Amino acid sequence: MHDLAAVTALVDRLTSGAVPAERVAEIRIKAGPVFDPEALEQAYEMLARETPLEGSCLVIEPSFARCEACGVSSPVGPEDLAGHVLLCPACGAPSPVEHGAGIELVAIDLRPGPSALPC
Numbered sequence: 001m002h003d004l005a006a007v008t009a010l011v012d013r014l015t016s017g018a019v020p021a022e023r024v025a026e027i028r029i030k031a032g033p034v035f036d037p038e039a040l041e042q043a044y045e046m047l048a049r050e051t052p053l054e055g056s057c058l059v060i061e062p063s064f065a066r067c068e069a070c071g072v073s074s075p076v077g078p079e080d081l082a083g084h085v086l087l088c089p090a091c092g093a094p095s096p097v098e099h100g101a102g103i104e105l106v107a108i109d110l111r112p113g114p115s116a117l118p119c
């Protein structure tokens with residue numbers, strides 16, 4: 001359920017008046033490896049419905065983790081987690097999860113005008 005809670009907080013923030021929500025075309029976020037991108041997208045679509053954000057897209061950038069054992073930076077997701085420990089996809093070494101607990105707003109793309117454009 002952390003996916004839904006994180007997206008709820010994001011939608012609340014976006015519809016609180018900080019940005020012209022009705023002109024938002026695309027939201028770009030970075031999500032920690034504990035999040036399932038598909039669940040985030042579904043939650044966003046559901047929560048944005050009937051708000052000024054309806055019709056905008058959520059774009060999720062994969063999170064990367066650099067392994068201290070082998071030095072390889074790899075994109076990581078829920079499948080690389082064992083409990084709260086991230087296992088390096090390259091060598092299997094465990095490392096603590098960093099930035100794994102939240103989603104981070106990277107960018108908001110606004111439409112130039114009020115007319116709706118398809119994603």
Ligand SMILES: [Zn+2]
Binds near residue numbers: 067070071072093
């Ligand atoms: Zn490694």
